Amino acid sequence: xxxxxxxxxxxxxxxxxxxxxxxxxxxxxxxxxxGIDADCGGACACATCHVYVDPEWLAKTGEASSMEQSMxxxxxxxxxxxxxxxxxxxxxxxxxxxxxxxxxxx
Amino acid sequence: xxxxxxxxxxxxGAGQAGGETAQxxxxxxxxGDITLIGEEPAPPYQRPPLSKAYLKGEYDMDRLLLRPAxxxxxxxxxxxxxxRAVWIDRANRRVRVExxxxxxxxxxxxxxxxxxxxxxxxGADLDGVHLFRTAADADALRPRMVSGAKLVVVGAxxxxxxxxxxxxxxxxDVTVIETAVRPLARVTSPEVAGFFLDEHTRQGxxxxxxxxPALIKGRDRVTGVALSDGADVPADIVIAGIGVTPEVALxxxxxxxxxxxxxxxxxxxxxxxxxxxxxxxxxxPIVHFDERVARLESVHNAVEGAKIVAAAITGGKPHVxxxxxxxxxxxxxxxxxxxxxQGYDHIVLRGVMADRAFAAxxxxxxxxxxxxxxxxxxxxxxxxxLIQTGRTVAPSELEDESRPMKEIVAAAR
Ligand SMILES: Cc1cc2nc3c(=O)[nH]c(=O)nc-3n(C[C@H](O)[C@H](O)[C@H](O)COP(=O)(O)OP(=O)(O)OC[C@H]3O[C@@H](n4cnc5c(N)ncnc54)[C@H](O)[C@@H]3O)c2cc1C
Ligand code: FES
Numbered sequence: 001x002x003x004x005x006x007x008x009x010x011x012x013x014x015x016x017x018x019x020x021x022x023x024x025x026x027x028x029x030x031x032x033x034x035g036i037d038a039d040c041g042g043a044c045a046c047a048t049c050h051v052y053v054d055p056e057w058l059a060k061t062g063e064a065s066s067m068e069q070s071m072x073x074x075x076x077x078x079x080x081x082x083x084x085x086x087x088x089x090x091x092x093x094x095x096x097x098x099x100x101x102x103x104x105x106x
Numbered sequence: 107x108x109x110x111x112x113x114x115x116x117x118x119g120a121g122q123a124g125g126e127t128a129q130x131x132x133x134x135x136x137x138g139d140i141t142l143i144g145e146e147p148a149p150p151y152q153r154p155p156l157s158k159a160y161l162k163g164e165y166d167m168d169r170l171l172l173r174p175a176x177x178x179x180x181x182x183x184x185x186x187x188x189x190r191a192v193w194i195d196r197a198n199r200r201v202r203v204e205x206x207x208x209x210x211x212x213x214x215x216x217x218x219x220x221x222x223x224x225x226x227x228x229g230a231d232l233d234g235v236h237l238f239r240t241a242a243d244a245d246a247l248r249p250r251m252v253s254g255a256k257l258v259v260v261g262a263x264x265x266x267x268x269x270x271x272x273x274x275x276x277x278x279d280v281t282v283i284e285t286a287v288r289p290l291a292r293v294t295s296p297e298v299a300g301f302f303l304d305e306h307t308r309q310g311x312x313x314x315x316x317x318x319p320a321l322i323k324g325r326d327r328v329t330g331v332a333l334s335d336g337a338d339v340p341a342d343i344v345i346a347g348i349g350v351t352p353e354v355a356l357x358x359x360x361x362x363x364x365x366x367x368x369x370x371x372x373x374x375x376x377x378x379x380x381x382x383x384x385x386x387x388x389x390x391p392i393v394h395f396d397e398r399v400a401r402l403e404s405v406h407n408a409v410e411g412a413k414i415v416a417a418a419i420t421g422g423k424p425h426v427x428x429x430x431x432x433x434x435x436x437x438x439x440x441x442x443x444x445x446x447x448q449g450y451d452h453i454v455l456r457g458v459m460a461d462r463a464f465a466a467x468x469x470x471x472x473x474x475x476x477x478x479x480x481x482x483x484x485x486x487x488x489x490x491x492l493i494q495t496g497r498t499v500a501p502s503e504l505e506d507e508s509r510p511m512k513e514i515v516a517a518a519r
Contacts, residue, residue, distance in 0.1 A: 022169070030174050032181075034133065039409050041152045045433040045442055047487065067440065067483050073512050074487040106426075 002095040006033045006051075009103045018090040024099065025049040025086035035101035042086035047071045048105040049085045050078075054098035061088050061097070077102050112419055113138040116201050116211040118191045118356065122405060123385030124217035125150025125172045126412030128183045134420040141184040141209060143191050143201070148241060149175045154405060156244040157268040158435050162275065163248065167241060194360035196378055213380055213419055216357060216368060217411070220350035220386040220403065225260060229322025235344045238265055250343050253277030258331050258341040260319055262289030264434045266347025267302060271436040274309050281312045281339050283319055283331060292349075295447065298466050298478045301459045302436070309437060314339065352387045352401060365389065367401035373424075374414050382418070384411025394429050394493055395446055395475070404432045429494040431486075442483060444490035445476030454501040456485060465489070467504055474498045484511040492518055 006014045006028055018027030028036045037048035044067055053061050058081055064072065068087045072078055085099065115131065117124045120142050128142045128150075144150070151170040159165040168174075178185040186203070193202035200208045222237040224230050236247050251257075257273045259266040262284035273280045282289070289306075290299040303313065318334035322344060330340040352367040363369040363377040367389035374382045374390055385408040391397035406428065413425040432443040439462065450468035457464035465485035468476040474497075477489035488511040492498060497518045504514065 026169070029172075030177075032129075032173065032177060040405060040433065041154065043154065043433055043435070044440065044483070045431065045486075067481070070482075070484040071487060073484060074491065074515075106428075 002090050002092060002097060004028075004090070004094065005096075005098045006036075007098065007100045008033075008035050009101055018094075020091050022090050023086050024051065024088040024090060024094075024097070025084075027090060028085065033101075035105070036085060037105045038086060040086075044068060044071060044084065044087060047075050047084060050075045050102050050105060051083055051085045051099040052079055052102070053081045053083050053088075054100070055081055057094070057097050057099075060093055075102075076104065076106070112136075112212045114210060114212045115140050115215065115419060116209055116213075117142045117215040117217055118201065119217035119219055119353075119385070119387070120144025120146065120150045120185065120187065121217060121219045121385065121408070122150060122152060122172065123219070123408035123411050124215070126409050127215055127217060127384065127415055128178070128185075129173065129181075130412050130416035131419060132181045132183065134416045134422050136416070136420050138212075139184070140182070141186065141211075142178070143186045143189055143203060145188070145190045146240060146242070147188045149173070149178065149185060149187065151241060152405070153239070154433075156241065157238065157265050158272065160241075160244055161248060161251065161269065161272045170241060191356060194356055194381075196360050196381070199380060211380070213382070215415055216376070216381060216383040216387060217385045217408075218353035218356065218387045220352045222346065222350050223348045225319065225322065225344075225346045225348065227319060227322050229324060229328065230346070232322055232324045232328045233326060234324065234328035234342060235322055235346065237346055238269065239350070247343070247345070251276050251278060254279065255342045256340055257281070257343045257345065258283060258339055259345045259347055260284075260331070261347035261349065262286075262291075262313070263293065263347055263349060264290070266345065267306065268434060268436055269345050269347065270306060270311050271309070274306075274311060275437070278343075280310070281314060281341075282306070283314045283317045283333070283339065285316065285318060287316045289313070289315070294443075294478055295450070295453055295466060295468070297453060297455070297459075298480075301464075301480070305437065305439065305462075350386065350403065354387060357383065357387070365399075369399070372397070372414075372427075373418050374411050375418070382411075382415045384408070384415055392430065392446070393427050394496070398446075400446065402430055404430065406431045429490050431490055439480055440483075442479045442486035443477065444479075444486055445474075445493045447476035447478070450475060452501075454504050456504045456507060457482060465504075467501070469498075469501065472498055488512065488515040491515055 040046035368383035389401035463481040465479040479486035
């Protein structure tokens with residue numbers, strides 16, 4: 001279990017207890033956090049689950065796979081800390097994780 | 107009807123399209139009644155993992171759900187599961203459900219999906235012969251997918267081939283019977299079909315191409331499939347993967363225009379201005395393809411319909427349509443598709459198939475109309491972007507692998 005804070009583009013915060021094994025995307029969608037569309041349900045096919053990982057957490061969330069990186073290349077407003085949240089697996093190590101959501105997923 | 111007069115929305119069909127519509131209506135600020143009626147026992151869930159991670163046993167039902175069951179009550183959405191809608195009275199704007207109860211609506215959304223075709227053969231009802239559409243179908247299959255069991259898949263479409271891939275990974279003995287001379291005949295080019303045929307063959311799947319199943323054999327349980335040329339393929343399990351028919355019975359009953367699916371305009375409105383139809387059951391003009399009317403069977407299309415309808419009902423900003431997209435996972439191959447390839451006149455390859463990472467681009471004249479990208483997400487997203495914005499690039503540019511896809515897309519016009 002990990003407590004994850006999602007911060008909408010407007011600054012609104014959502015704190016969610018995410019079970020291990022789910023993805024950071026799934027935990028958000030299941031709790032209706034606005035700003036993560038996740039149209040493909042985590043199949044790495046839609047790139048509408050883009051988040052910015054708080055820099056402090058980048059080491060713990062790991063690196064994007066080359067598949068994910070190529071998808072991110074085409075997302076809007078990509079930064080060094082951009083990730084597809086469906087590719088980050090929740091574990092105890094991510095307890096306290098903070099991610100920010102982009103202005104738009106399209 | 108002005109949007110202010112819409113107080114009661116009924117959605118028939120609690121699949122991906124229906125579930126997304128309810129959710130997006132609330133997100134768009136609709137505060138009237140929403141009733142979501144679904145025949146299946148579960149709240150809306152995703153079907154794609156059924157033939158992938160779920161079949162493999164890596165996913166449970168909770169993970170398939172679009173939203174947890176509790177969300178519907180929290181958002182004041184009346185979710186009626188295990189309940190079939192049986193009659194639509196358009197004149198009085200009422201829906202009758204099993205048991206006789208009648209529910210009034212101001213706006214009705216038909217999201218009834220599609221049902222899998224049964225094999226038109228003697229023996230199709232034998233134990234061990236499976237359709238593959240619902241979680242219940244997958245649940246029935248899962249305990250039988252054991253190492254050494256003999257699986258015959260009839261029909262080499264995406265779902266059939268995904269099931270074949272999972273079965274090989276679980277150690278089953280797998281034969282695919284396809285009446286066409288190649289797999290994926292309806293959904294991709296001979297080139298890409300050939301790649302998947304080779305891949306599955308390498309993974310140990312046997313193919314009977316151009317095969318005509320004549321009979322499902324067995325007394326109480328299936329024991330095999332007899333072909334019209336006299337050959338016999340032994341089987342413990344048979345999966346019918348021969349496609350679906352749109353669920354249009356209610357639309358026909360109430361006299362809506364129906365062809366291959368419930369006919370709608372770009373706003374997903376049917377021939378009745380109070381009734382929308384979306385998802386697998388409906389056919390609408392596709393804006394990126396000269397408004398050609400198409401009935402798409404995909405998550406993209408289900409979600410798109412939900413977005414279009416939510417915007418229309420709430421009078422919000424119209425949804426900007428995306429170019430059609432789809433994916434399929436087989437073994438470690440991720441196939442990503444954008445656009446519609448039908449009617450292409452030439453094909454351009456970027457990368458080589460032997461590397462198991464390549465993209466096939468489809469052109470109609472000078473225009474790029476679709477891509478099949480295998481383990482090549484940049485080519486997929488790049489082409490999707492081009493198709494969506496009506497731009498194209500010269501085939502020679504795509505063939506030049508030294509230029510990154512992103513650069514090619516940025517320079518396109
Ligand atoms: C095994 C499988 C794998 C797939 N893989 C992919 C993939 O990888 N990528 C992709 O893009 N797409 C995939 N698809 C397709 C995608 O899942 C469908 O296009 C999508 O589910 C369509 O959504 P829908 O809501 O229109 O229909 P459905 O999901 O079929 O939902 C319709 C619902 O309406 C209910 N219903 C019908 N009539 C009534 C009635 N009279 N009263 C009450 N309820 C009714 C049905 O029981 C059903 O639950 C896959 C489909 C399957 C089956
Ligand atoms: S949910 Fe579609 S790519 Fe992450």
